[in-house]
Amino acid sequence: MDLIINIVLGGLLIGGIYSLISMGLSLQYGVAKVLNIAHGEFLMVGAFITYWLQQNGVDPLLTIVVGGPLLFLVGFILYRTVFTSIRLKAPNTGVYESNSLLAAFGLYFIVQNIAVLIWGTTPQRFSYLASSVTILGEDFNENRLVATAFAVAIGAAFYLFLERTRIGKAIRAAAQDPLTAGLMGVDINFVLALCFGFGAAMAGLAGVLISICYPITTTMGLGYTVIAIVVVTLGGLGSIPGSFIGGFILGIIGTGVTYWEPGLAVASYYVIFIILLLVRPKGIMGK
Amino acid sequence: MHILEGEGVTKYFGGLAAVSDVSFYVDEGEVVGLIGPNGAGKTTLFNLISAALEPKTGEIRFKGKKINGLKPYQICRLGIARTFQTVKIFGNLPVIENVRIGSLFGPFKGLSTADATREANELLEFMGLSDVAYAPARDLTLAHQKRLEVARALATKPTLLMLDELMAGLNQTELIEAMDLVKKIREKGTTIVMIEHVMKAIMNICDRIIVLHHGKKIADGTPQEVANSKTVIEVYLGEASDAGN
Numbered sequence: 397m398d399l400i401i402n403i404v405l406g407g408l409l410i411g412g413i414y415s416l417i418s419m420g421l422s423l424q425y426g427v428a429k430v431l432n433i434a435h436g437e438f439l440m441v442g443a444f445i446t447y448w449l450q451q452n453g454v455d456p457l458l459t460i461v462v463g464g465p466l467l468f469l470v471g472f473i474l475y476r477t478v479f480t481s482i483r484l485k486a487p488n489t490g491v492y493e494s495n496s497l498l499a500a501f502g503l504y505f506i507v508q509n510i511a512v513l514i515w516g517t518t519p520q521r522f523s524y525l526a527s528s529v530t531i532l533g534e535d536f537n538e539n540r541l542v543a544t545a546f547a548v549a550i551g552a553a554f555y556l557f558l559e560r561t562r563i564g565k566a567i568r569a570a571a572q573d574p575l576t577a578g579l580m581g582v583d584i585n586f587v588l589a590l591c592f593g594f595g596a597a598m599a600g601l602a603g604v605l606i607s608i609c610y611p612i613t614t615t616m617g618l619g620y621t622v623i624a625i626v627v628v629t630l631g632g633l634g635s636i637p638g639s640f641i642g643g644f645i646l647g648i649i650g651t652g653v654t655y656w657e658p659g660l661a662v663a664s665y666y667v668i669f670i671i672l673l674l675v676r677p678k679g680i681m682g683k
Numbered sequence: 684m685h686i687l688e689g690e691g692v693t694k695y696f697g698g699l700a701a702v703s704d705v706s707f708y709v710d711e712g713e714v715v716g717l718i719g720p721n722g723a724g725k726t727t728l729f730n731l732i733s734a735a736l737e738p739k740t741g742e743i744r745f746k747g748k749k750i751n752g753l754k755p756y757q758i759c760r761l762g763i764a765r766t767f768q769t770v771k772i773f774g775n776l777p778v779i780e781n782v783r784i785g786s787l788f789g790p791f792k793g794l795s796t797a798d799a800t801r802e803a804n805e806l807l808e809f810m811g812l813s814d815v816a817y818a819p820a821r822d823l824t825l826a827h828q829k830r831l832e833v834a835r836a837l838a839t840k841p842t843l844l845m846l847d848e849l850m851a852g853l854n855q856t857e858l859i860e861a862m863d864l865v866k867k868i869r870e871k872g873t874t875i876v877m878i879e880h881v882m883k884a885i886m887n888i889c890d891r892i893i894v895l896h897h898g899k900k901i902a903d904g905t906p907q908e909v910a911n912s913k914t915v916i917e918v919y920l921g922e923a924s925d926a927g928n
């Protein structure tokens with residue numbers, strides 16, 4: 397029983413971060429149609445910016461205010477330059493999707509190589525809110541609670557943004573049918589760039605939150621990309637609430653498998669992924 | 684004044700000239716019918732005007748200004764709106780949200796959210812869709828979905844409205860309603876170009892008819908002129924006898 401409580405709580409405490417990265421990928425892949433293999437690299441960059449600022453005396457949680465907008469800008473500009481050109485040159489969506497996947501692969505190597513040059517490959521960590529808190533008889537670090545609270549708050553704020561604002565409406569229309577949305581007056585190139593930018597920002601923010609809880613390395617990005625791909629499939633491609641809930645589900649499953657056999661965690665994600673593709677490719681919230 | 688003009692408009696798909704050297708005009712306030720056998724290039728011409736496709740050669744002008752090369756959203760904001768032969772509503776979104784997107788982004792200067800909601804409600808009322816305003820759009824009947832497309836197009840405040848087979852697949856009652864609707868829209872001063880296979884509707888509503896065949900314009904005139912044109916009769920009779928064989 398204790399073990400189950402521990403797994404569920406532990407899963408929820410990592411799940412919020414999974415939700416955040418997955419919501420980001422859902423915008424990039426579900427709306428902008430870029431299967432962004434470099435998604436985790438934005439997370440890694442967010443984590444290392446936090447580390448670097450922390451070393452220079454800046455409170456890690458303050459990095460959210462800098463890191464989010466900065467990575468948004470990088471993502472936005474990347475889409476406006478590279479991916480928009482790919483989209484406009486592609487004769488159809490299929491070609492656009494495969495070419496942008498290849499471009500994202502390139503991006504993955506470029507970002508990672510530069511990060512390795514700057515920060516090396518040794519794991520880094522700093523101590524932040526490291527005192528321990530007891531929940532239902534289980535001990536957890538305070539920083540994991542804070543990170544989860546921030547992840548949930550950011551995720552909820554973003555959901556409201558999509559539901560309530562003009563831009564949110566444009567994004568949801570573009571998600572369904574970009575061409576028709578364009579003919580209704582939505583500037584598609586701009587909206588898709590926004591989506592890519594928001595996706596990068598969400599990954600970056602997840603990186604900030606990860607860095608205050610766990611050791612970070614310049615090669616950690618890909619693992620999170622895999623998690624995001626599985627969660628987006630689990631939640632339903634393009635469904636923001638689906639990614640949010642899916643993140644927690646995968647958090648619990650991953651924590652459970654890790655208790656039993658740490659080496660099988662990633663394998664279990666792929667098993668879930670393949671089962672989903674076979675049984676319910678639309679995901680839990682897919683329409 | 685010519686509100687819309689095309690000059691030598693041409694579009695190829697591979698080796699096929701879907702629209703071939705077509706020149707045309709539409710005057711302000713007119714209702715122009717665009718007819719022709721299946722595959723004549725009618726929808727392609729709409730796609731070229733609305734910037735869903737770009738012409739290989741030729742020029743399209745709206746209110747005297749060249750518009751080919753612009754982005755779809757720019758075309759929309761200049762005042763051109765359209766509906767689709769196969770409906771393209773935002774199925775997952777509620778009916779009212781479909782219309783609101785038109786009012787929020789379509790007009791040259793977009794409306795505030797509150798104004799957009801008020802206007803969407805008015806348009807739904809005008810279209811007789813108020814009862815289903817909050818249903819997901821994909822749950823509507825085909826006739827209602829087509830009307831929703833018209834509502835959404837009108838929400839963008841067009842001066843030129845292009846209707847692609849609005850009447851296809853409708854039953855007799857719905858057909859009469861749709862014809863009334865087109866007349867009501869024209870009374871508001873909107874210029875209309877409509878692609879239609881339902882001859883009764885075309886003959887009844889249009890001031891002028893343009894006929895396409897194999898991508899070429901083969902006739903252009905009043906409903907009487909077109910109905911009596913030898914070339915047009917041959918094309919349509921040829922179709923009928925092909926179908927008979």
Ligand SMILES: Nc1ncnc2c1ncn2[C@@H]1O[C@H](COP(=O)(O)OP(=O)(O)OP(=O)(O)O)[C@@H](O)[C@H]1O
Nearest residue numbers: 696699701719720721722723724725726727728768
């Ligand atoms: N995206 C496309 N790619 C390739 N060929 C196309 C494309 N769109 C249309 N065509 C071809 O171009 C020609 C004209 O098609 P279009 O849809 O414009 O005809 P239409 O006059 O609207 O016919 P219908 O009355 O059946 O709707 C057809 O031969 C069609 O197969």
Ligand SMILES: [Mg+2]
Nearest residue numbers: 725726727768
């Ligand atoms: Mg057609």
